[in-house]
Amino acid sequence: MDEPGSADPVGSSGAKPRPRLEDVAARVGLSTASVSLVLRGVPGPSERTRQRVLKAAADLGYRPDRTASALASKRSRLLGVMIDVHSAFHAEMVEHLHTAAEEVGYDLVLSTQTRTRDENAAIETLLSFRCEALILLGPVAPASVLADLDRKAPVISVGRRITGAGLDVVRSADDDGVGQIIDHLVGLGHRAIVYVDGGKGVIATDRRRGYRAAMRRHGLDAQIRILHGDHTEEAGDRGGRHLLGGGDLPTAVVTFNDRSAIGVLTAFRGAGVGVPGDVSVAGYDDDTLSRLTCFDLTTVSQNAEEQARQAVLAAVERLDQGRAVPREIVLAPSLVVRGTTAPPR
Template sequence: MARPTMEDVAARAGVSRALVSLVMRNSPKVSPQRRAAVLRAAEELGYSPHAMARSLASRTSNVLGVMVSDLHNPYFAEIVDGLDTVARSEGFELIINTGGRSPARERRAVAGLLSFRPAGLVLLGPVVAAADIAAAASKTPVALVARASNLSTVDTVNDDGNAGAQLAVDHLVALGHTRIAHFDGGRGSQSALRKRGYLAAMRRHCLEPLVLPSEYTDVAGAKAVGKLLERGHPIPTAIVAANDYNAVGAISALNEAGVRVPQDISVIGYDNTSLAALAHVGLTTIDQPRREMGRLAAEALLRRARDPRAEPVRHLLQPSLVVRSTTGTPLQAR
């Protein structure tokens, strides 16, 4: 069957198409009786307004586009929770697309979201080029989460990844670790900042750094463990993983190799996702206030949507350490 139209609803309710349009836009100019008749007709027909068509017709939009770098990472889902809370309270709906951690895919994802004529875009952990972000910002308000920008037309919400990585190293050193490796996040957003913090903390403690190339995935964490074990003894007694997802992959590979966590080697993640808090995982990690970051990004975006010339917002949130069961005293210090 063809999708029911506004004309169909108007005919069923015995009113004009213009009045149906007013009801769908929640206009106060409609009497309660007529509003009820239109809503009843719409329900009977299974009609719902098409957000894209409505925005094209009215040149306004109640849609916010969200580009998620990696749908597999629960970190982004928790940020979306914060976005959604603010969006719904302000009468907006979210449309979500993913870039799959690929610059080319992200460009296509952003172009697809822009085709809906959204009131604004939120890009979560984007790896797309700065020029592409600037191009998007010339068409609609843009807010970035987990990505820095100097563009005056773009708002940003980040945690201090440098400080967070240093917290991780400091925790391990306080436990007695001196051989601490870092699995970096590859091309992932904020990866360079976390690596910089790791290196700074290792220098501060007069320790020799060891960085293994990795990515923000469990598979990459497992592969990095393989590379680590291939190096032979002495292996590090602790790992600062790129993120929680990477850490879980590392722990799985260590268990398969007969290396106990934390008895033989400690592992610390980054993000404090719901995955880290699971009882059978119990991952020590660095906490980012994910829902708060989503809330701040949505508020900044809606502010810019109302005033395109507003000064850019630059939120930099401080991370904190969450100690669970994957870190402990190294064997030689017991």
């Protein structure tokens, strides 16, 4: 038991002082400069030295002060990522972006769009955290606005085609992806193929164009039918219920994305319409939900892992290598056939 009046060894608040770089250096008998090299992953120190430093840091509970390091180096080494909080595809992209960024010595700051928080607010948050480059997933702002933003920090647009703005773009060929779905369905024997649209925006426009072009390529101009929609499950549900109330059902429905396709599936299954027995359904994105056994959705993969890798590479080229000429990387999408498509009855 402590004697009355004895001093609190950790201070009056009871909190232990935060371990410093100097404490790690003292523990292993090295200079702070040498310890810093190890903790920053800089080549030079031997493997034995590296292991000693890492063990001492772990034993002491040392964590680098990122803010202080950034102020000292004038580099934050942070990449800002804007995502839609409701998108399973964006969540998967973030996982791949983290991996790609860590491999080149960067970290991510995430800022979300929600139903009450728009794109501008999400971007302002990233800038306030001193992010060196911005990776925007599916941005909807006008090209001129994104070009102005690029003057503050390099902008990499992921998923959306942008022309004439001098920005880096990483995307898949969306029109080709939807065309692959139509080719697949026509090959199964479908002719009455309805498309549930994704609303406004460049990505929605490209996918809608891909549907029209593929239907015309197969001589199905008279069968083209597009229902208004957006990127949500609710839009797919509305589209499905509209078709249910309209008399003869089509033999196949293609949607803007997997979320909308899940809404269509919900509406059809709730009405006792078999999928794919009565109607085939296909989505787009190959997000994590589409792979669940309860959906088993035929869809199109955008190769999220490669898009993430290319987006981080573009940011690093701008920041560390001084590349000034914008690049557009267009990846080929690939059809993923699962259990929601089959020949029509």
